[in-house]
Amino acid sequence: MPYFVRFTGKAQTDLDGILTWFGSQRSRAAGERWFDGLERLTETLTVRPDRCPAVFSIVEAGRTVRELLYGRGRVRYRLLFAIKGETVWILRVYHSARPDLRPDDL
Numbered sequence: 194m195p196y197f198v199r200f201t202g203k204a205q206t207d208l209d210g211i212l213t214w215f216g217s218q219r220s221r222a223a224g225e226r227w228f229d230g231l232e233r234l235t236e237t238l239t240v241r242p243d244r245c246p247a248v249f250s251i252v253e254a255g256r257t258v259r260e261l262l263y264g265r266g267r268v269r270y271r272l273l274f275a276i277k278g279e280t281v282w283i284l285r286v287y288h289s290a291r292p293d294l295r296p297d298d299l
Contacts, residue, residue, distance in 0.1 A: 196239050196276070200283045203299070207286040211270075231270075231286075234263050238274065238281045248273065258284065258299065273299065 200208070208228070215224030238245075238261065245259040261272040269289040275282050284299045 194279065196242055196279055196281045198235050198238050198281045198283065201285075204283040204286050211286065211288075231263055231272075234261065235272070235283065242274070242276055242281045245274075262289070264289075 208231075212224045212228060215221070215227060242259065245261045247257045248260045256275050256277075258273050258275050261274065263270045263272060267290070271285075271287055271289050272283055273285045273294065275284060285294060287294070
């Protein structure tokens with residue numbers, strides 16, 4: 194069954210902040226390349242999103258939050274998402290060096 198991938202408002206705000214950082218600290222082109230790679234990665238969630246591990250520290254009643262990593266080495270981001278019906282909801286996108294999020298951060 195193919196899934197649809199959607200971003201929540203918080204995830205979109207995360208992306209806006211990341212792209213702003215790229216624009217100010219690196220280059221707009223680097224930000225565009227990063228975002229293109231992220232789009233390719235999220236497209237893989239249209240098939241078998243349940244292959245990604247659950248983040249047990251954020252498992253809520255009735256909702257399992259899963260994680261997909263993007264990047265390598267020190268430039269790695271975490272995509273937290275939940276599957277609801279035929280839709281994969283990207284909840285947050287953040288740098289892996291940041292502290293873990295709490296359920297109320299979603």
